[in-house]
Amino acid sequence: MNLELFIAKRIHFGKGGEIQKVSPPAIRIATIGVALGLSVMILAVAIVIGFKKEIRDKIIGFNSHIQISTFDNNLSYETHPISISTQQKDSLIQYPEIKHVETFATKPGILKTDDSFMGIALKGVSTDYDWSFFKNSLKEGTLPQISDSLISDEIIISQYIADKLHLSTHDNILCYFVQENIRARKFKISGIYQTNFTDYDKFFIIGDEKQIQKLNGWEKDQHSGIEIQLYSFNDLDRLTDELYFKFLNQTDAYGENYYVKSIKDQNPQLFSWLDLLDLNVWVILILMSIVAGFTMISGLLIIILERTNMIGVLKALGASNLSIRKVFLYVAVFLVGKGLLWGNVIGLGLCAIQYYFKIIKLDPEIYYITSVPISLNITYIILLNIASMAISLLMLLGPSYLVSLIRPAKSIKFE
Template sequence: MNLELFIARKIHFSQDGGRQVAPPAVRIAMIGIALGLAVMILSVAIIVGFKKEVRNKVIGFGSHIQITNFDNNSSFESTPITIPAGLRDSLRAFPGISHVETFATKPGILKTDNDFQGIVLKGIDEDFDWTFFRDNLKEGEIFTIDPKKNSTDVLISRYLTDLLGLKVDDTFLAYFMQEDASRTRRFHITGIYETGFLDYDKLFIIGDIKQVRRLNEWEDDQVSGVELQVSDYDQLDQIAENLFFTLSEKQDRLGNTYYTRSIKELNPMIFSWLDVLDVNVVVILILMLAVAGFTMISGLLIIILERTNMIGILKALGQNNTSIRKIFLYVSFFIIGKGMLWGNIIGILICIIQSYFRLIPLDASTYYLDAVPIDLSLSSLFLLNIGTLSAAMLMMLAPSFLITQIDPAKTIRFE
């Protein structure tokens, strides 16, 4: 029989008139643990969800890896590269690559009778993955690419349709500059998308790649670049590096050098900003653990002081300090466990409510999202609970040393 555990259960679960007795300091410590863990669960879920949502939106517009012309500048008026069928097959077979698609871009001006807006026409081919835009489609439908027909159908953002007073099935004129001459194209809106990422929503129109080739007077195998999707985002940097060295010494039939960059390299400011959020999570976790730990320390000290007479009696009966410390560490474990149980209930419940009902909104123009995102995995939840329990129990070791200072001869005479 575990004597220390037996005594600890008697101390913690003692009943008085049918109800459990708990000093106010113990209840406060339990509440501190519960609120601390709930805040940590929410912090991790929100930060991970925010990073994933913003990252997915950036990737949705630019994929994981882009292969372009080495001579390109940072503008959307790109220098083309040629993509032979053999290179496509090699990229599809490259380790870690799950999807390959080509694209071409052309900056222009979208004009109606009342207003105008600078845009980028992104031409896509039959191999384009529509998953991202299908998930963010608000009105209309996705158009199809006919390899034998130059389509005028486009997908346009809600920001642009609201700005210019357009709707599904409307047509509009877009103007493109080409060697000091202006070229006009009329496009037909088949669908309206809205991602909440205004930096891109107010810029991109998705259309047929053949339109861009005609505007730029390119041949059928010329494109602005190739977009690649990886099967495992955690391996993105390594895959991009391997591709860079594989293609850096290759040239297309016109002598152009291939330039491979990951989405992190294409958008360094956004991904650096997302990395900074990890620091915020660490600070929050440390603060919450500190607050919860100090409330638990005060609670344990109160319990020890209240049980001074009992400690003196146990020492007089031959119980050593280590054994008595174990008793109060068990008591601490019960208090921490109960607080963590309520902390998990509160944190997970709030996460579920926010995930399904999106009660807490955000300004999309500032945060790129219209509501606080939630992404809580079982692994994160498990690590938070294990970390909280371990840190709290380690912090209980110091106050438990107070037991060694209690003299049984001085304590058992007092009630």
């Protein structure tokens, strides 16, 4: 029989007149401190992970995980073509990490109405394009109908562009492309999307890639590049390096070199900003751990001082300091465990409320999203619980040495 555990249970779960009035408040304060600390940590991790995922998904939705294009220092959307063969696409899709492969082309232009105009970038896509991102972001209308044979004049524009130019679905609009000979194309707006990611919403329109190929005089196998979607973002860096060396010494049918770049390479500032959010999470986790730890220390000290008489009796009966310390550390485990239980209930409950009801709203002009995002990762939740328990108990090792300072002769008479 574990004597220390038995005594700890009697102290923590005991009922009756022997329990003094000081224990319940001390226990409640310690439990509340741990519960609040863990609930705040769960919220912080869920919100930051959710926010990073939302922003990252929007960036990837416009640009995919990895792009293969020609090696060109030109930073505009007026690109040089590169030839992509069917065999190359087939070889890429054989990678287990790759979910989808698609070609694209981009070209800057100017949308003009009777009383206004706006600079835009036309992103041309083909029949193999994955429309899932824009399908989920579509506010009204339909997606463009693109075929292998006919050139489609349908496009989708963002709500931002629609508001600025006072456009709606089924409207026709002229788009001017500045090149050696300025050319104009009449497009029909089939749908309007809204991602709230203003950096892209304010100039991206999506249409048929064949429009750009015809404007630029490209062949059917020439594109601005190829986009690669992955199953997991965690494979991004490794696979980018692998594909970079695979295409390093290859040239296309027209002698152009291939250049592989990840979404991080295309948007370094945005991803650096997202990485900075991790620092905020660590600060919150450390502060909450300290707060929870100190409330537990104060609670344990109060319980030890309250049980001075009992400690003296145990020492008089031959109990060692180590044995008595174990008793109070078991009590601490019960307190921390109860606090963690309530912390999980509160933290996960608040996360569920925000996830389903979107109570806390955000300004999309600033945060790119309309409400506080929530993303729960069961692994992180388990690690938070384990770390909270371990840190709390480590912080309690020092106060438990107070037991060794208590003398039986004086403590037995202590009231």
